Each structure stands twice: as C-alpha cells, then as structure tokens.
Amino acid sequence: MQILMNSVVRKTLMSLTGIAMLAFTTVHLLGNTLVFNGPDDINAYSAGLHYLPTLLWAVRIGLAGALAVHIFFGLMLTLENWRTKPHKYAVKRMLKASFAGETMIWTGLLTLAFLVFHLLHFSFRLVPGSVPAPDFQGRFDIFSMVRDSFRSGPISLGYLVAMAILALHLSHGIQGILQTVGLNNEMSMPWVRRLGKGSALFFFVGYGVIPLLVLAGVGVFAG
Amino acid sequence: MLDVVNEDLIREGKEPIAFDHDCREGICGMCSAVINGVPHGGFERTTVCQLHMRKFKDGDTLYIEPWRARAFPILRDLVVDRGTLDRLIQAGGYISCHTGGVPDGNALPISKGGADYAMDAAQCIGCGACVAACPNGAAMLFVGAKVAHLAVLPQGQVEAPERVAEMIQAMRDCGFGNCSNHYECEAVCPKGISVKFIAKLNREFLKALILAKTGPFKSSD
Ligand code: FES
Numbered sequence: 001m002q003i004l005m006n007s008v009v010r011k012t013l014m015s016l017t018g019i020a021m022l023a024f025t026t027v028h029l030l031g032n033t034l035v036f037n038g039p040d041d042i043n044a045y046s047a048g049l050h051y052l053p054t055l056l057w058a059v060r061i062g063l064a065g066a067l068a069v070h071i072f073f074g075l076m077l078t079l080e081n082w083r084t085k086p087h088k089y090a091v092k093r094m095l096k097a098s099f100a101g102e103t104m105i106w107t108g109l110l111t112l113a114f115l116v117f118h119l120l121h122f123s124f125r126l127v128p129g130s131v132p133a134p135d136f137q138g139r140f141d142i143f144s145m146v147r148d149s150f151r152s153g154p155i156s157l158g159y160l161v162a163m164a165i166l167a168l169h170l171s172h173g174i175q176g177i178l179q180t181v182g183l184n185n186e187m188s189m190p191w192v193r194r195l196g197k198g199s200a201l202f203f204f205v206g207y208g209v210i211p212l213l214v215l216a217g218v219g220v221f222a223g
Numbered sequence: 224m225l226d227v228v229n230e231d232l233i234r235e236g237k238e239p240i241a242f243d244h245d246c247r248e249g250i251c252g253m254c255s256a257v258i259n260g261v262p263h264g265g266f267e268r269t270t271v272c273q274l275h276m277r278k279f280k281d282g283d284t285l286y287i288e289p290w291r292a293r294a295f296p297i298l299r300d301l302v303v304d305r306g307t308l309d310r311l312i313q314a315g316g317y318i319s320c321h322t323g324g325v326p327d328g329n330a331l332p333i334s335k336g337g338a339d340y341a342m343d344a345a346q347c348i349g350c351g352a353c354v355a356a357c358p359n360g361a362a363m364l365f366v367g368a369k370v371a372h373l374a375v376l377p378q379g380q381v382e383a384p385e386r387v388a389e390m391i392q393a394m395r396d397c398g399f400g401n402c403s404n405h406y407e408c409e410a411v412c413p414k415g416i417s418v419k420f421i422a423k424l425n426r427e428f429l430k431a432l433i434l435a436k437t438g439p440f441k442s443s444d
Contacts, residue, residue, distance in 0.1 A: 007401045008391055008428045077401045084293045084360030084400035091286040093260035095410035097358065104403065176404040182426025185419045 008180075010073045015177040017066035022174070024063055029206045038220045039135055039143035047139045071112065078105045100172040107169040114162035121149070147214055147221055156211035163207045171200035224276050225287075242301035249273040249413065252348030255355070256301050257288040262352035262411045270350065270413040290355035294362070294398040305351045307397040311362060314393035315386035316369040318378045337375045344372035346414040353408035353416075359400030364408035366390045367424035368416050374427050384431035391428060 003009055034042040049056055100107070121127045122145065132144040150156045175196030178184050184192050214221045229239035245253035254271040258264035264274045279285070287301065295303040345368070353364040370387050373379025379386070402421060409418045430436075 005395065006388075006391055006428075007395060008425050009432070011401065012425070012429060077403070081359035081361075081400040081403065084398065085291060085358070086293055087291045087297075089257060089260060089288055089291055091257075091260035091288070093265065094405075095261060095265060095356075095407060097405035097407050101403065101405050102358065172404070179404050179418070179422050180402075180425055182422050182424075182429055184422040186417055189419065 007077075010077060011180045013069055014073050014077070015180045017070040018173055018177055020063065020066040021070065022170070024059075025170075025203060029203065032207065032210060035143060035146060035210060036220060039141065042142050042146075043135050043137075043139045046142045071108075074105065074108055098172060100168045101176075104169060104172055107165050110165045111162070111169055114165070117158075118162075122146070146210065150211040150214035153215070156215050159211050160208050163204050166207075167200040167204035170203060171197045174199055240301065241299045243303075244272055247272045250348060252350035255290050255303065255305075255350055255352070257286075257290065257355060259286050262290065262355040263350075263413050265411065268413055268415050270348075273413075290351055292354050292357075292360035292399075294354060294360060295351060303351075305349075307399070308349055308351055308362070308365060310397050311366055311390055311393050312369070315382070315389040316366075316373070318373065319382060320378065331377055333376060341372045341375050344368040344416065344420050347412075347416055348414060350413065352411045352413060354399065356407040356411040357400065357402075358405055358407065359403055360398075361402045361408075362394050362397075362399040363402040363421045363424065364412065364416055364418065366394060367418075367420035367422075370427055371420040371423040374423070383427060384434070384436040387424065387427045387431055391424075 031042075031045060034045050094102075117127075121130060125131050125145075127149075130145055130149055132141045132148060135141040135144070150159070173196070175192045178188075178192045178195075213219065225240060225242055232239045243253050243255050245251045247254075249270040249272060252270070255262070256271045258271065258274065263269055263271050264278070266274060266278060289297050289301045290303045290305075291297075294307040295305055297303050347365060347368045349365070351365070354360055354362050357363075370383075370390060373386060374383045404418075406418050409416065
C-alpha cells in the first residue's frame with residue numbers, strides 16, 4: 001500500500017471522490033427542480049427511482065464509498081499538514097489563501113453533520129412531524145413533506161446555513177480538483193477560480209431557493 | 224538594517240543576531256526571514272536582501288522571524304537548516320549524463336516555447352520562502368518547478384517518470400506537508416514562480432502512474 005502514502009495519489013483520490021459527490025449534488029439539484037411543478041412530478045420521480053432498486057443501490061454504495069475515502073484522506077492529509085508546522089509565526093499575513101481554503105476541514109465536517117441530519121430528516125424520516133399522508137395516488141408525498149418541513153423557520157434557516165457552508169467548501173474544492181489532477185495552467189487559472197466560485201454560488205442558489213420560496217409561500221407552495 | 228542593529232549590539236558587547244545572507248543582490252536565495260508575517264516581506268519579487276528600509280515608514284514596527292516549518296529546523300536566531308531542499312534535489316532534481324566536453328550549442332533542438340517554459344521554472348533560487356509561507360509546510364512549488372523544468376527539456380525527459388516519483392517520495396521523507404492549493408507559495412516567491420508548475424508536477428506524476436512507467440508501485444527501500 002506504498003502507493004497510498006503518496007501525496008499526489010491521496011490528493012487525486014480526494015479529487016475523484018469529490019467529483020463523484022459533485023455529480024450526485026448536480027443530479028440531486030436537477031431532481032429538486034421538479035418540486036416547482038407541484039406534487040405530481042416530484043412524487044412520481046421519487047416513486048420511479050424505487051423501481052430501479054439495483055441502480056439505486058449501486059449508486060448509494062458507490063457514493064458511500066466515495067464519501068468514506070474522501071473523509072479518510074481528508075482527515076489524514078489535514079492531520080499530517082498540522083504537524084508540519086510545529087512552531088507558529090508570531091505574526092502571519094496571508095496574501096492569497098482564502099477563508100474557504102483554510103477552513104476546508106471544518107466546512108467538510110459540518111457538511112457531513114448536515115448530511116447525517118438531512119438523511120434522518122428526508123430519507124429515514126425520523127425527525128418528528130416529517131411523515132405526511134400518502135398523496136392521491138397512494139405514493140409517498142415528497143412534495144408535502146418538503147413544503148411542510150420548510151414552513152418551519154428554524155429548519156429552513158438551518159438548511160440555508162448548511163448550503164452556505166457547502167458552497168464555501170465547493171468554491172475551494174472545485175478549483176482545487178482541476179489543479180490537483182493537473183488540468184490547469186497559467187491561462188486557465190483565472191477561469192478555474194471563477195468556475196469554483198461560480199458553481200458554488202449556483203449550487204447555493206439552486207438549493208437555497210426551495211426553502212426561501214416555501215417560506216415566502218409563493219407559486220406551488222401557496223396555501 | 225540588520226547589520227546596523229548587529230553593529231550596535233557588538234558595540235554594546237552583546238551577541239549579534241545570526242542571519243543568513245550571501246549575494247545581497249537577490250539572486251542566491253540565501254537570505255531568509257519572515258518580515259511582518261510574510262516571507263521576504265511581501266513586496267513583489269523581492270528577497271529580504273533587496274527589501275530596503277525605504278519601503279517602511281519612520282517608526283514602523285518590524286516583526287522579523289525565521290522560516291518556520293518542521294522540515295527547516297532552526298539553527299540559531301534567523302538561521303534555519305534548509306538541507307532538506309538539497310535532499311529533494313538529490314532524490315531526482317538532476318539528469319544523468321556522461322561528463323566530458325561541452326556539447327555543441329545547437330546539437331539538441333529545443334523549441335522556443337519549451338526553452339522559455341523551462342527557464343521560467345529554473346528561476347528558482349531555492350530560498351525556501353514557498354515552504355515558509357505554506358500553511359502546510361509543503362515544498363510543492365520547489366519540486367514542481369524542478370520537475371517541470373526538466374520534464375520539458377530533452378535531456379530531462381529520459382528520467383522524468385522516475386524523477387517525479389522519487390521527488391514526491393522524498394518530500395514525504397523530509398517532513399514536508401501536502402499541498403492544499405492555497406497558493407501562498409506563488410504569492411511570496413521572489414522569482415514569481417507560478418503554481419502552474421504544481422499542476423505540471425501532478426500531471427507528470429499521474430501520467431507516469433497511468434503509463435506505469437515508474438516505480439511508485441515499487442517500495443522505496
Ligand atoms: S542574499 Fe542572495 S538573495 Fe538575498
């Protein structure tokens with residue numbers, strides 16, 4: 001397992017597992033947009049996913065594996081890096097390092113905590129009051145569950161904060177992926193940075209808009 | 224400035240402050256001090272020896288510290304042992320060739336683009352500011368510059384896969400950290416070496432790994 005001690009190999013594994021989770025984050029966001037069509041589409045989508053159990057479980061297991069590798073090497077690299085600076089500078093001024101970059105381990109762990117809550121909330125539905133009656137076709141009523149949950153101010157606020165933390169993590173992570181796997185040069189660098197920040201903002205808005213619209217009670221969420 | 228301080232100290236019968244310096248014209252990479260929290264002081268492409276007092280105002284406070292990293296043990300005052308950078312070079316920052324007569328200047332054709340690229344990387348003066356600035360104490364810019372410089376030249380290409388693998392292993396053995404893309408190294412480099420060479424280092428290593436051209440699979444004993 002000599003190869004797993006290699007710094008670049010480890011970071012590449014972080015990048016690849018990051019890409020896998022990024023792909024999931026994108027598909028999840030696309031699925032979310034169905035909520036704007038009202039209950040029928042998103043409930044059908046959710047029921048439809050369960051018609052493909054093999055695929056569903058393959059993706060779940062793959063993602064859980066990616067998450068485990070990402071966390072494992074993230075912790076290893078961070079702990080190793082902390083040990084390389086046994087003496088701190090009395091005065092330290094950063095010129096380029098960003099807040100997002102310096103807090104990767106914390107935004108990562110907070111996102112993990114959010115993920116656990118989110119699964120308990122909407123997947124295992126163990127959070128009290130999150131199981132609605134089935135919809136008119138007898139399917140699980142995802143739409144009402146989401147709408148009713150986000151009508152609670154603290155829950156919505158919690159989700160928004162979590163999405164801001166995730167966005168911070170992604171803004172550094174996405175540009176880091178390209179640099180780490182070597183797909184970067186002087187010309188692409190500014191664009192790689194913009195891509196990181198832009199897509200982080202995109203995810204934040206894309207996910208954040210649902211609780212905001214529910215709270216505002218507009219469109220399909222009215223009444 | 225430190226000379227003046229030291230002269231005063233000597234006159235008062237006190238121990239002068241030990242610090243590294245040599246050329247005092249910004250080309251040797253010997254001088255090394257963190258000024259007000261930034262290695263070399265944070266003025267663009269400036270080494271400490273070229274950081275003149277006119278950059279500061281009368282009455283300013285200066286915090287002067289040595290490079291701080293596990294891989295650079297402090298010897299005394301502002302002097303640190305940067306021998307680990309030499310160990311990185313010994314691990315692969317060279318080409319193997321027969322010595323002898325000087326080869327004919329134009330015998331090996333090298334493209335202008337390649338020559339410029341290699342020259343940009345070869346500007347490194349080995350001062351170690353990149354390691355001192357890096358929150359992770361990583362030497363990726365130093366190694367990246369060396370790997371990139373040699374990987375684009377025909378003389379260096381022969382050993383490129385082994386070089387990159389050996390140098391990455393040596394970084395670990397010497398106690399340097401892992402890059403997390405803060406780019407502080409580029410910001411403080413007195414020669415303005417770009418982090419594109421770190422991407423090149425990663426690319427070279429992954430290429431060697433995918434083509435199974437090198438020994439990262441073999442153990443390092
Ligand atoms: S003393 Fe030579 S670079 Fe500063």
